[in-house]
Amino acid sequence: MSELPTELKYASSHEWARLDSDGTIVVGITDHAQEALGDVVYVELPEVGTGVDAGAEVAVVESVKAASDIYSPVTGEVVEINPALEDEPETVNSSPYADGWLFRVKVSGTEELEDMMDADVYQASVDES
Numbered sequence: 058m059s060e061l062p063t064e065l066k067y068a069s070s071h072e073w074a075r076l077d078s079d080g081t082i083v084v085g086i087t088d089h090a091q092e093a094l095g096d097v098v099y100v101e102l103p104e105v106g107t108g109v110d111a112g113a114e115v116a117v118v119e120s121v122k123a124a125s126d127i128y129s130p131v132t133g134e135v136v137e138i139n140p141a142l143e144d145e146p147e148t149v150n151s152s153p154y155a156d157g158w159l160f161r162v163k164v165s166g167t168e169e170l171e172d173m174m175d176a177d178v179y180q181a182s183v184d185e186s
Contacts (some may be wrong), residue, residue, distance in 0.1 A: 061088075066170050067179035068130045073154065076167055082131050085158040089183050093119040097149045102138040102160055107136060107160065109162060111169050116159055118149060127166050130173055133164035135184065 059102065065073040071090035075083045090098065099119040109115045109129040116127035138160045141148055149157040 061176035061180055063176045065154065066130070066171055066173035066175065069075045069124045069126065069182060070128045072130050074130045074170060074173060075159075076170060080167075082133070082162045082164055082167075082170070083137060083158050084127075084130060084160055084162060085153055086127060086154070087179070090125070091150050092155070094118060094125055095122040096120055096149065097146045100142040100146045100149060102161065105134045105135055105138060107171075109133060118146075118159075127159060129162065130171045131162055131164050133162040135160050136159040136163045150164060153185045 061067075065075050067073050067087065071087045073085050073087050077083055080129060097118055097120050101119070102116050104107065107115070109132065111132045113126055113131040114126045115135075118125050118127055129134040139158050141156065148163070151157065
């Protein structure tokens with residue numbers, strides 16, 4: 058497995074979250090998740106303006122193997138989706154922590170990030186499974 062970015066927070070359901078300088082949270086899936094899925098062929102993203110709750114299903118990533126629900130790690134409002142994934146969903150495979158991000162959420166606070174795992178704890182949980 059590739060090195061996990063230490064600036065990200067991780068969910069047990071294999072999403073990552075990054076707090077950006079504008080106060081929004083960028084969400085994607087981990088390298089482990091994209092590897093388990095295989096070649097991503099379609100990504101169904103939430104609409105901008107959609108309210109999301111932490112732990113709730115918000116998107117779907119489809120691969121040649123299966124479709125997998127994506128859960129929001131934070132509560133807030135979707136303010137942006139990654140438009141590149143419409144034409145190039147495989148970006149989730151090639152760049153899960155950068156160009157393959159899924160959506161951005163405006164949150165009222167960052168407390169929920171504190172409940173997420175850091176890279177070391179997430180890696181340990183993956184190694185155990």
